[in-house]
Amino acid sequence: MAVELLKGNVAFAEAAVRAGCEAYFGYPITPQTEALEHMAKRMPELGRVFVQAESEVAAINMVYGAAAAGARVMTSSSSPGVSLMMEGISYIAGSEVPAVVVDVMRGGPGLGNIAPAQCDYLQMVKGGGHGDYRSIVLAPSTVQELIDHTVLAFDLAEAWRTIVVVLADGSLGQMMEGAELPPMRPPRPPSERAAWALTGAIGRPTNLVSSIHLEPSEEEAFNQRLQAKYAAIEAAEVRVEEHLTGDARIAVVAFGTAARLAKTAIAAARDDGLAVGVLRPITLDPFPTAALRALAERVDGLLVVEMNAGQMLQDVQRVVAERVPVRFFGRTGGVMPMPEEIGAAIRELAHEVGAADDAAPWQEVPA
């Protein structure tokens, strides 16, 4: 396959098709709609399932149904739509069926706007739906990663029988970038669906997909099993990128689009003689606790940069536990932080912790 100029929303939809996605259920919402439109064209063309649901509530429950039948299935939406999916996500987690959800985040709360934001971190990483469940949350920062994570999401969802969320934002969904699509994997034939799936009880005991455990002790046993699974996921699936952290005295911690903005900012800071790097959690859940803790031992200060009011910040503070100063720079409401502003925040922190001694003299950055 060759590198092509691809729009993020189209790229992840096509990646899902090529990963053998058998069914897509969704509802239009900006800045994600091109994905739904791509599926509307592609899925019927390939004899696969596409349904424009009457709402996101219906879409996620259609996903629940198809997943219960053992099919590779996904939905995609953006923040207000994802809020409506929370009940279904909790049910899917509570019955341990695999499903993929792509959230192309936009500014909130409420109707907010359609500009790029990262304000669903807490909703996606900490739950959002009810109950003691967790999801695997992947945070792509390029169109290529958006493609790769979508493919990976299906594999992880099936390997762990869990919800996998690809947490993108309006910028990744709307931008075009050179990227390579994966080769076409044919969908798994229905005859090869998982043993637990609802395929009809021909010659076998019946299967049940349900999240009800009326007896508290049974619900507790189930929860303990879930927690054990999450611990195993934590041990096996952490993904993190460290960019120029080797000699860094200051590190930016950022995910997704904010991380790529930060990379441009640290390039300029390094030109001024500041030793700065970026730690980018690729999995937001499981969170790269060990890598962050190790980095916190080496650097003089951490700057968390997010397109929200400081959501991942809570996790960074928890992990770092006052080993080094943790500062925050964020823009909210769909405003993207410009690399110049991030650079100013880096310099401020460098001066605060004395990491700027051999750096070029302070310069006001034009806003």
Place this chain on the structure above:
Amino acid sequence: MTHAERPIADVVIAGFGGQGVLFAGQLLAHAALDAGLHTTWFPSYGPEMRGGTANCTVVVADGPIGSPVVGRPQAAIVLNLPSLDRYEPLVAPGGLLVVNTSLVDRAVARDDLDVVAIPADDVAAELGHPKLTNVVLLGALLARHPALRALGRLTPEHLATTLARVLPERHHHLLGANRAALERGAELAGAAPAAVAPTGA
């Protein structure tokens, strides 16, 4: 510079919806990709477009690209007055500003920019294709932008090859006109004056 990616160019293209602003940016991005470079294309989208204005940012680099957006672009093409008003103050000192004077009735006030003023609507009309304003201006940018011109891989000829690849078959009768528009823009832009600072300044 080995420690970080530094783009070869970042360009903002801005105008009214319908002036082909997004397309011009896509053409540049496609051509950059064909030239073996990294590129991002970032559009304005949504209500901003309903308001009648559109813009996009194209970043071209020879390595992975960090930010697809820039606070202070090194180059801008402005197709109308509101876009000049918005981007003139933002272009980085020493940068390049390509202005469609057919829809702009004032001079550029800054004296620290390389300004290319082209009545591109009229030029496109003279070529018999009034819709190619955007392509004329892109041709001018590519001829005048020091770093992009220095690549030697984004000439009108290269862009014409890219267009032949990305344009749907039914528009192929327009390939010749597009190439002529790129060439005319390049011709009108002439060579860059020596004073222009290299990008990244």
Place this chain on the structure above:
Amino acid sequence: MTTAPLATTPVYERPDALTDVPTHYCPGCTHGIAHRLIAEVIDELGVRETTIGVASVGCSVFAYRYFATDFAQAAHGRAPAMATGLKRVSPERLVFTYQGDGDLASIGAAEILHAAARGEAITVFFLNNATYGMTGGQMAPTSLIGQKTTSSPLGRDAASQGSPIRMSELIAQLDGAAYVVRRSLHDVVQIKRAKKAIREAFEVQQRGLGFAMVELLSSCPTNWGMAPDEALGWIRDAMVPAYPLGDFKVPEGLRPARKGAHA
């Protein structure tokens, strides 16, 4: 030579219930006409200061900018529920919602049915343009069979995408619904009829007769890919046959007030 000033009678003025700002609607969109009709009726009834509007999510999400009345902006599909809350705690106010077909007939189908079933004393203006305007022309529950949209690229196919929902007929079945009519905005005669229905729908609420809804067949030239006049023609020739105009329910209490009601 001097000329005496001509005596002028205004033939067109902005209703007080409309604000003096240009709308964001596309040229030729009938949302603007519907706004004006509603505002004229609010003026004529003298209820500008006692009316509360609820905007939905769709192109008319910014309706609150254009009406000079109190306004709320609901979540997608939930305007009838929000209006219920508003009306129940302020029964002396006139409460209306303004909803598109995606909002009312798709994501908000449950809310509208139940508001009608409860006989909620609210007035609903339902703009049916057979598409999702704001998000760029996807299929709506009211899209016609064979209609090409960005999410039904081959044309709506009943077998996989279902058939258009005739909401007025559906809602008229409910005992709680007092007044349900369908009008169109495609020509002057229809626009005049639409205005009369809008007035009646407010009067139903004023007289405490129950739930009232006016469905207005509306155009979306932008996403239909048509010139404005072509789009009006498409309402007349394609939509009206699928969505017959008429009265599906009119309360007894309103009858005496009606002269020359049309079918």
